[in-house]
Amino acid sequence: MGYSDVLIGLQYGDEGKARVIDVIGGNYDIIARFNGGSNAGHTIETDKGRLVLHQVPSGVFYPDTILYVGSGCVINIEKLITEIENIENFGLKISKRLRLSSQATLIQPHHLLIDGIMGKAIGTTKNGIGPAYADKAFRAFNDRILNVRLGDVMADPSRFLAYVEKNLKNVVKEHSIKNVDVNKIMTNLRKATEEIRPYVEEDTLFLSKKVDSGRNVLFEGAQSFMLDVTKGTVPYVTSSNTAAAAAYVGGDLSPKHHRKTIGVAKAIMSRVGNGPFVSEFGGERSEKYCIEGDGALHDKNKEAQENVEKLLQSSNEFEIGKALRVLGNEYGSVTGRPRRVGILDLVQLRYAVRCNGIDELWLNKCDLLVDFAKTKYKDIPLITEYSLGGKKIDFVPTSEKECREIKGKAELKNGFVDDISGIRDYEKLPKELISLLTFVEKYVGCNLLGVGVGSNRYKYVLKDSKSSVKIQKN
Numbered sequence: 145m146g147y148s149d150v151l152i153g154l155q156y157g158d159e160g161k162a163r164v165i166d167v168i169g170g171n172y173d174i175i176a177r178f179n180g181g182s183n184a185g186h187t188i189e190t191d192k193g194r195l196v197l198h199q200v201p202s203g204v205f206y207p208d209t210i211l212y213v214g215s216g217c218v219i220n221i222e223k224l225i226t227e228i229e230n231i232e233n234f235g236l237k238i239s240k241r242l243r244l245s246s247q248a249t250l251i252q253p254h255h256l257l258i259d260g261i262m263g264k265a266i267g268t269t270k271n272g273i274g275p276a277y278a279d280k281a282f283r284a285f286n287d288r289i290l291n292v293r294l295g296d297v298m299a300d301p302s303r304f305l306a307y308v309e310k311n312l313k314n315v316v317k318e319h320s321i322k323n324v325d326v327n328k329i330m331t332n333l334r335k336a337t338e339e340i341r342p343y344v345e346e347d348t349l350f351l352s353k354k355v356d357s358g359r360n361v362l363f364e365g366a367q368s369f370m371l372d373v374t375k376g377t378v379p380y381v382t383s384s385n386t387a388a389a390a391a392y393v394g395g396d397l398s399p400k401h402h403r404k405t406i407g408v409a410k411a412i413m414s415r416v417g418n419g420p421f422v423s424e425f426g427g428e429r430s431e432k433y434c435i436e437g438d439g440a441l442h443d444k445n446k447e448a449q450e451n452v453e454k455l456l457q458s459s460n461e462f463e464i465g466k467a468l469r470v471l472g473n474e475y476g477s478v479t480g481r482p483r484r485v486g487i488l489d490l491v492q493l494r495y496a497v498r499c500n501g502i503d504e505l506w507l508n509k510c511d512l513l514v515d516f517a518k519t520k521y522k523d524i525p526l527i528t529e530y531s532l533g534g535k536k537i538d539f540v541p542t543s544e545k546e547c548r549e550i551k552g553k554a555e556l557k558n559g560f561v562d563d564i565s566g567i568r569d570y571e572k573l574p575k576e577l578i579s580l581l582t583f584v585e586k587y588v589g590c591n592l593l594g595v596g597v598g599s600n601r602y603k604y605v606l607k608d609s610k611s612s613v614k615i616q617k618n
């Protein structure tokens with residue numbers, strides 16, 4: 145009998161989950177997604193350039209690994225076809241090993257239209273994710289089926305594509321949307337359903353059978369814990385369950401196979417879209433700037449021309465945040481939006497570790513902590529205490545009002561000045577960083593394994609040199 149591990153992000157997304165999977169993926173036979181869809185943007189920097197994955201699981205670089213997309217996902221098949229082509233053009237063969245659960249929900253054209261109109265309040269990625277999950281829960285309305293799954297379309301294309309068309313026409317009419325060419329949209333979708341057919345797995349026991357026959361699975365979370373539709377900072381969240389336990393619903397496997405839970409965080413946090421963010425540099429001003437910014441590319445270009453050294457030395461936290469965004473290249477990989485950045489919040493991280501029972505922690509972007517030496521802090525700030533209404537709390541409260549009223553106390557830990565990106569042995573890291581990492585480990589209550597020291601593949605230091613994970617030296 146094989147086993148399954150679950151890997152999730154512990155903050156607000158973009159912690160570098162794909163990079164970790166890129167490193168540990170060789171230990172598994174199958175990498176499986178269990179939630180989300182094309183809203184995810186998993187970036188892997190390689191010598192041949194940058195590969196951004198959206199719907200395809202991150203194990204693409206391992207030639208024999210099966211890539212499974214579970215029933216908890218919502219799939220945009222046209223975007224998926226383009227993504228498969230891009231990956232194959234990158235020289236990676238995936239067409240024979242990509243399997244899509246027939247129970248996964250189809251993102252329909254009207255979902256994109258509704259998200260374009262209604263997603264602004266949340267700052268969604270406009271991929272139709274919320275409307276697709278809402279229709280899944282709604283199931284049917286009058287003579288229309290709202291939750292159309294891949295297997296439905298494969299088994300009975302004319303009936304289910306007729307529902308898709310009706311759903312589209314209904315939304316166009318209801319919202320008086322102009323310039324929508326329904327015929328063209330339906331022709332393209334019809335073509336895409338036939339192209340996607342070979343990838344659809346009709347055996348709903350596919351993953352169970354693989355694990356029963358000794359194969360090991362790594363579940364890859366998308367979107368991260370603080371964006372969970374139930375446990376996150378509601379309503380500023382995505383529409384799926386991102387918590388580790390959700391892997392055993394949306395991933396089509398029984399929890400009896402579970403072995404360990406891996407959490408990924410980053411040393412300087414980020415968040416895209418609206419919502420509370422206790423440790424954000426520049427607070428409300430930064431939130432407003434990043435959301436209202438005239439499209440990220442504009443901001444990215446503008447920010448790239450700014451004098452980053454000067455911004456770092458500023459007494460103003462908004463400007464320090466701007467510098468850290470440029471230095472950390474914190475711009476959304478799906479939308480290109482500038483990400484809001486903040487101090488590593490250990491109260492939030494400990495909460496996420498506890499809620500998900502994290503066994504092993506990977507902390508990305510530790511190399512960027514060196515930048516604090518040039519700031520007014522000189523040392524490295526960490527949030528180690530929350531107080532709400534004058535009372536200390538050790539959890540993330542439910543209401544947005546309370547989340548926004550939290551006062552986070554920053555503690556300074558000794559900083560370092562050397563570039564650590566070339567280091568591969570834990571003992572060779574600056575002693576100040578080792579001491580900070582030991583503190584983090586104790587504070588959040590789980591073992592640290594991987595320390596990210598640079599953006600390229602394999603720029604990792606392993607704390608436990610006897611770990612079964614092997615890092616290629618390059």
Ligand code: IMP
Nearest residue numbers: 157183184185267268269381382416417
């Ligand atoms: P949606 O998932 O497109 O509905 O967006 C809902 C919220 O989740 C927005 O704040 C998005 O910015 C955020 N979000 C969705 N996907 C990601 C991701 O992959 N990384 C980071 N944030 C995400």
